[in-house]
Amino acid sequence: xxxxxxxxxxxxxxxxxxxxxxxxxxxxxxxxxxxxxxxxxxxxxxxxxxxxxxxxxxxxxxxxxxxxxxxxxxxxxxxxxxxxxxxxxxxxxxxxxxxxxxxxxxxxxxxxxxxxxxxxxxxxxxxxxxxxxxxxxxxxxxxxxxxxxxxxxxxxxxxxxxxxxxxxxxxxxxxxxxxxxxxxxxxxxxxxxxxxxxxxxxxxxxxxxxxxxxxxxxxxxxxxxxxxxxxxxxxxxxxxxxxxxxxxxxxxxxxxxxxxxxxxxxxxxxxxxxxxxxxxxxxxxxxxxxxxxxxxxxxxxxxxxxxxxxxxxxxxxxxxxxxxxxxxxxxxxxxxxxxxxxxxxxxxxxxxxxxxxxxxxxxxxxxx
Amino acid sequence: xxxxxxxxxxxxxxxxxxxxxxxxxxxxxxxxxxxxxxxxxxxxxxxxxxxxxxxxxxxxxxxxxxxxxxxxxxxxxxxxxxxxxxxxxxxxxxxxxxxxxxxxxxxxxxxxxxxxxxxxxxxxxxxxxxxxxxxxxxxxxxxxxxxxxxxxxxxxx
Numbered sequence: 001x002x003x004x005x006x007x008x009x010x011x012x013x014x015x016x017x018x019x020x021x022x023x024x025x026x027x028x029x030x031x032x033x034x035x036x037x038x039x040x041x042x043x044x045x046x047x048x049x050x051x052x053x054x055x056x057x058x059x060x061x062x063x064x065x066x067x068x069x070x071x072x073x074x075x076x077x078x079x080x081x082x083x084x085x086x087x088x089x090x091x092x093x094x095x096x097x098x099x100x101x102x103x104x105x106x107x108x109x110x111x112x113x114x115x116x117x118x119x120x121x122x123x124x125x126x127x128x129x130x131x132x133x134x135x136x137x138x139x140x141x142x143x144x145x146x147x148x149x150x151x152x153x154x155x156x157x158x159x160x161x162x163x164x165x166x167x168x169x170x171x172x173x174x175x176x177x178x179x180x181x182x183x184x185x186x187x188x189x190x191x192x193x194x195x196x197x198x199x200x201x202x203x204x205x206x207x208x209x210x211x212x213x214x215x216x217x218x219x220x221x222x223x224x225x226x227x228x229x230x231x232x233x234x235x236x237x238x239x240x241x242x243x244x245x246x247x248x249x250x251x252x253x254x255x256x257x258x259x260x261x262x263x264x265x266x267x268x269x270x271x272x273x274x275x276x277x278x279x280x281x282x283x284x285x286x287x288x289x290x291x292x293x294x295x296x297x298x299x300x301x302x303x304x305x306x307x308x309x310x311x312x313x314x315x316x317x318x319x320x321x322x323x324x325x326x327x328x329x330x331x332x333x334x335x336x337x338x339x340x341x342x343x344x345x346x347x348x349x350x351x352x353x354x355x356x357x358x359x360x361x362x363x364x365x366x367x368x
Numbered sequence: 369x370x371x372x373x374x375x376x377x378x379x380x381x382x383x384x385x386x387x388x389x390x391x392x393x394x395x396x397x398x399x400x401x402x403x404x405x406x407x408x409x410x411x412x413x414x415x416x417x418x419x420x421x422x423x424x425x426x427x428x429x430x431x432x433x434x435x436x437x438x439x440x441x442x443x444x445x446x447x448x449x450x451x452x453x454x455x456x457x458x459x460x461x462x463x464x465x466x467x468x469x470x471x472x473x474x475x476x477x478x479x480x481x482x483x484x485x486x487x488x489x490x491x492x493x494x495x496x497x498x499x500x501x502x503x504x505x506x507x508x509x510x511x512x513x514x515x516x517x518x519x520x521x522x523x524x525x
Contacts, residue, residue, distance in 0.1 A: 010376060017380045024387035031394040194421055203424045209435045214453045216430035217460050225429075240450070240516065245461040245469075262513060263520050267468045286483050286517045287473040287524065305490075305513065307483045308475075 041099035044078060046365075049094030049103045052080030056090060060107050061358040067107075086196070088349055091366070105363040108349055109356025110340055112166045113317045114294075116140045117335040120301075121168035121319040126151045131306075133324050137335035142167045143321075165355040168319045169296060172352055183232050183256070186278045186298065190226040190254045193347040197223045208234040213253065215245045215266075222251050223346040229256040233279055242266030242291065243273050252276060252346040258299075260284075264291035264310070272314070272338075274345035281318070285310050292336060294345050303331050315339060430456075443515050450519040473525055484521055490514045 051074065056067045067084040074080065078096035091104040113119040116138040123143035126133055132152040139145075139158040147153055173180040174188035194202045201223040205211060208229045219225075222243070229235025236257035242265050243251050249271040253259060258279035266273045267290050274294040275281060281297035284305035292313045295301060301318035302325060303310075309330030316322070316333065324331055339348060342361040426433050432449065434441060458466065475483070494511035497504055 006373070010373065013373075013376060013380060017383060020384055021387060024391055028387070028391050028394055031391065035394060191421060199422065202421075203426075203429055204421045205426055205431075206423050207426070207433060209433045211426055212432040212434065214430055214432075215457050215461070218429045238516075240453070240520075241457065245457060245465050247462065247465075260509075260513065262516055263524075265469050265472065267472075268462070268465050284513060284517075286487065286521055287475060290468075290472060305517070307486060 037097075038099065041097040042101060045094040045096040045099040046101040046103075047094070048074050048078040048080050048096060049092045049101050052082065052092045052094060053090070053103055053105060056082060056092065057105070057107060057360055064354055088352060089362075101365065102367075103363065103365050106349070106361050107352075108342065108344070108359050108361060109352050109354070110342065110344075110359055111169050111317075111351050111353050111356045113140070113169055114315055114339040114344075116166070116317075117315060117333045118322065119167040119315070119317045120322040121164055122321045124322045125324070126153050127323055127325045131324055131331070133331045133333075135333040139333075140167050165353075167317070169317055169351045170319075170353060171298070172350065174350065183278060187228060187256065189276070189347065189350050190228055190256070192350060193252070193254060194224050194226040197346065202226070204228070205235075210236045210238060210257075212238040212240060213243060214240050215242050217244070219243050219251070220246050220249070224252055224254065226254045227256070231256075233257050236260070236279070237277075238262065239264075239273070239275075244268065244271070247271060249273070250345055252294075252348070254347055255279070258282060259297075261291075263287060264289040264293075264312075266291045266293075272345055274314070274348070276347050283310075283312075294336075294339055294348060296348070296351075306331060441512065441515070443518060446515050446519040447522065450516070451523045454523045475525065480521065480525075484518070487514050487518050487521065491518065 052072065059065045060067060066087065067082050067090050069082050069084055071079050071081045078094060081093040081095065083091040083093070088106045088108050089104055090107055091102060093100055093102040118124070118135050118139040120141040120143070124141050124145045126147035127149060128151055129149045130151065132154075134154045135158070136156050139155050140162045141158070141160045142162060142164050144160050145153070145158065170181040171185040171189055173185055174192060175182070175184040177184065194204045201221060203219070203222055203225040205225070205227045207227060211227050213225065227235040227237050234257055235255055237253055237255040237259045239253060239259065239261045241263055243249065243253075245266065245268055247268040247270060249266070249268055251272075252274040254276045256278045258281070259275045259277040260282040261275065263285045264283065272292045272294070276296045278298045280299045281295055281301045283303050286305070286307040288308045289310040294314045295312070295316040297318050299318075300320045301316060301322045303323070304325045309332065311332045311334065313334040314336045339345070342359050430453070461469075491511065491514045494507045494514065497507040498511060501507070
């Protein structure tokens with residue numbers, strides 16, 4: 001064995017190993033630097049998006065300025081891009097270098113009427129000799145309450161003569177013609193609501209006839225039924241018994257005509273069947289009825305022909321009069337704070353009235 | 369000496385392996401952050417317009433369409449329709465919901481008869497109003513509601 005030959009081989013091996021090691025460490029530290037930069041940019045892009053969201057929300061909340069699409073540069077570097085095509089959903093994309101992060105949230109103004117159990121834009125009348133009404137929590141009436149035929153009325157907290165800001169919901173200028181609260185705005189509200197949900201969750205019917213809805217398994221999971229007539233008062237809807245009788249349903253029926261709800265029995269756990277009508281809302285029942293609903297009528301709300309006691313949990317908003325007629329037993333109204341807490345039924349998110357309480361809801365970082 | 373070469377060789381391969389592993393890991397991490405950024409760039413939805421609303425067929429959802437300009441639908445029509453709907457509901461509704469509904473509609477037979485009489489009186493009342501003035505839309509609506517109530521009273525319990 002030649003020891004000098006072995007030493008030469010060994011020294012080559014050591015040199016080769018050291019060369020590989022040093023190159024590897026060089027490469028590794030360079031890649032780590034790149035990873036750290038990407039991570040830092042990604043984090044900063046996120047906070048740029050957050051800062052943009054805070055700025056846009058503050059401007060909307062305090063100055064009543066709706067977000068305008070565009071890209072804004074930040075003084076510390078980076079840009080944020082506003083996408084408000086789906087308003088009240090606002091999407092902000094923060095960009096820094098090659099990194100982008102997107103967040104979204106909804107800006108809503110919870111109408112003051114959602115704080116009441118019963119909201120009446122004009123007068124409330126109890127119009128039957130043998131009738132009794134119980135309204136829990138707040139009842140707010142812009143006009144007066146009367147019971148010309150007697151009957152019994154029990155209110156937890158009733159105020160008359162309050163501002164219409166507290167009792168009515170004008171329809172925002174959704175057709176962008178410069179005037180709000182018109183029939184065209186109502187149609188736009190229905191179309192935007194229906195168009196804002198996946199097609200699989202929407203039933204859109206164009207008809208000037210009367211449409212009668214019964215509970216049906218084909219309606220399970222639906223969010224919106226919009227019956228659009230060609231003129232005010234067309235496309236009336238009758239609802240008999242409810243929509244599905246299943247648990248966890250949150251469906252809103254929208255009609256350009258009147259909505260009549262007969263014998264409400266939508267009693268599935270955590271289920272809500274709400275209505276938005278340009279015309280009157282009418283409810284009646286011959287057996288005891290129970291339902292949770294947010295009822296909005298741009299016109300009157302009439303509770304008629306109750307031959308047993310009936311319970312409505314939620315909020316009822318009549319822009320004009322509310323009348324209880326020929327109610328032989330009880331009509332009870334109970335308050336639900338779901339809408340006030342931002343859990344609004346489909347369609348009600350478009351009532352972005354300026355006087356409402358501003359809320360920032362449904363924040364999330366999105367990838368899609 | 370041979371032993372030394374083997375040990376050094378083994379150590380060299382081990383170190384080389386560790387370094388290679390470390391490089392690959394760092395590269396993976398780097399790609400992850402880089403792809404995170406790229407993914408966001410690609411996935412920002414650009415909504416140029418809302419999808420057009422496609423009208424649905426009411427009959428696909430068990431809805432019934434009737435023209436308000438037609439005469440009042442008969443008691444037989446509502447009896448038949450509500451009988452079919454109630455049968456379908458009782459077959460498909462969850463047991464807890466049905467139990468709750470059954471509790472709600474449980475009615476004293478005497479009270480039920482009283483209610484039916486009320487309904488009948490109203491049917492007669494609004495039929496008479498309509499006979500005098502066939503264009504009275506309010507009377508037509510009320511009559512239709514009482515015909516529906518009568519069918520409900522017969523079919524639901």
